[in-house]
Amino acid sequence: MIDVFxxxxxxxxxxxxxxxxxxxxxxxxxxxxxxxxxxxxxPKTLKVIKQEGYPSLTLPVGYGGEDxxxxxxxxxxxxxxxxxxxxALSIGWxxxxxxxxxxxxxxxxxxxxxxxxxxxxxxxxxxxxATEPATGSPTRGGVPETxxxxxxxxxxxxxxxxxxxxxxxxxxxxxxxxxDDLDTVGWFLIDRHQPxxxxxxxxxxxxxxxxxxxxxVLNEVELNVEDLVEVKSEGKPSPKGWLLHIPACxxxxxxxxxxxxxxxxxxxxxxxxxxxxxxxxxxxxxIGEMEWKLLQAHSFMYATAKKWDQEPHQRKHMGPELAAVKxxxxxxxTEVVDLAMRIAGGRGLSKQYSFEKYYRxxxxxxxxxxxxxxxxxxxxxxxxx
Numbered sequence: 001m002i003d004v005f006x007x008x009x010x011x012x013x014x015x016x017x018x019x020x021x022x023x024x025x026x027x028x029x030x031x032x033x034x035x036x037x038x039x040x041x042x043p044k045t046l047k048v049i050k051q052e053g054y055p056s057l058t059l060p061v062g063y064g065g066e067d068x069x070x071x072x073x074x075x076x077x078x079x080x081x082x083x084x085x086x087x088a089l090s091i092g093w094x095x096x097x098x099x100x101x102x103x104x105x106x107x108x109x110x111x112x113x114x115x116x117x118x119x120x121x122x123x124x125x126x127x128x129x130a131t132e133p134a135t136g137s138p139t140r141g142g143v144p145e146t147x148x149x150x151x152x153x154x155x156x157x158x159x160x161x162x163x164x165x166x167x168x169x170x171x172x173x174x175x176x177x178x179x180d181d182l183d184t185v186g187w188f189l190i191d192r193h194q195p196x197x198x199x200x201x202x203x204x205x206x207x208x209x210x211x212x213x214x215x216x217v218l219n220e221v222e223l224n225v226e227d228l229v230e231v232k233s234e235g236k237p238s239p240k241g242w243l244l245h246i247p248a249c250x251x252x253x254x255x256x257x258x259x260x261x262x263x264x265x266x267x268x269x270x271x272x273x274x275x276x277x278x279x280x281x282x283x284x285x286x287i288g289e290m291e292w293k294l295l296q297a298h299s300f301m302y303a304t305a306k307k308w309d310q311e312p313h314q315r316k317h318m319g320p321e322l323a324a325v326k327x328x329x330x331x332x333x334t335e336v337v338d339l340a341m342r343i344a345g346g347r348g349l350s351k352q353y354s355f356e357k358y359y360r361x362x363x364x365x366x367x368x369x370x371x372x373x374x375x376x377x378x379x380x381x382x383x384x385x
Contacts (some may be wrong), residue, residue, distance in 0.1 A: 097242075257362075
């Protein structure tokens with residue numbers, strides 16, 4: 001069986017980094033049944049992630065990182081997702097945030113130096129906490145109900161955040177809040193051990209259960225003024241190439257489903273046939289359809305990443321392209337997993353196989369930002385104007 005990833009590993013550096021992702025993927029695969037059943041993120045997998053120095057890879061070399069390109073980031077994330085998509089999506093948020101903070105210089109140098117040093121030296125893990133029950137996805141423009149009130153040299157922060165991936169395993173949270181005295185939205189860096197910070201076990205979803213995306217509860221958390229690390233800027237937000245870790249994750253799930261479907265087809269032979277079902281015409285058609293769909297998705301995603309890396313002057317114009325990649329790739333991933341399920345037939349519904357988990361997990365990609373309707377509207381607007 002052809003290894004899908006071989007075509008995208010271009011040099012020795014890629015191979016060295018890819019092997020880190022392979023080791024993480026294999027560890028993650030060992031815990032899939034437990035993490036999916038119990039809706040938890042495996043601490044053993046996190047230990048291997050940190051042993052590989054993975055959390056610091058997107059930091060600049062001067063900060064102790066590898067200064068990953070977007071292309072490399074997506075390649076590693078996709079490989080981890082082939083082992084377990086929930087692990088890839090979870091740690092992908094951290095790496096993407098570190099990439100964004102490094103490249104866009106959103107924080108004051110002193111504030112960034114502090115977190116970058118801890119990530120490089122101790123492999124600490126960070127995630128943004130932005131989604132709330134009342135506002136939904138922050139990409140829709142809702143103002144946080146989480147509120148930060150100034151009290152002398154402190155802010156008192158109270159609120160609740162949902163969809164906080166790896167909530168109970170993070171070292172820091174970057175939390176959005178309405179900043180009362182500034183009358184705008186800001187972001188606060190909060191240590192997980194800060195008094196008033198707790199995690200409520202609420203994560204009970206159909207798919208991506210292993211992200212352990214529980215609720216983060218903030219009850220009158222006292223923060224220094226310096227912990228306000230970002231304030232919402234006016235004007236149109238700049239495109240975020242790192243968010244392509246989302247389609248890379250779901251593409252990795254599709255590759256795993258493709259691999260398992262081909263193995264199943266080559267080994268399953270009902271007594272009504274003289275050969276395995278891989279020799280049956282309609283099964284071959286489905287395998288062929290998976291292949292061309294994956295080839296299209298990979299080509300689009302990695303070509304866009306390559307453009308982002310090699311043409312930085314074009315980045316400010318790439319918002320629609322990045323959004324189109326997310327729409328195209330996540331939908332193709334869903335289609336590929338559906339084809340894999342059709343190849344496996346009724347056995348694909350059994351928990352003895354991984355197909356039903358791929359089927360549940362891949363559908364979550366449709367609900368990660370940007371949403372399909374927003375992308376289609378954006379592309380239509382651009383075409384008309």
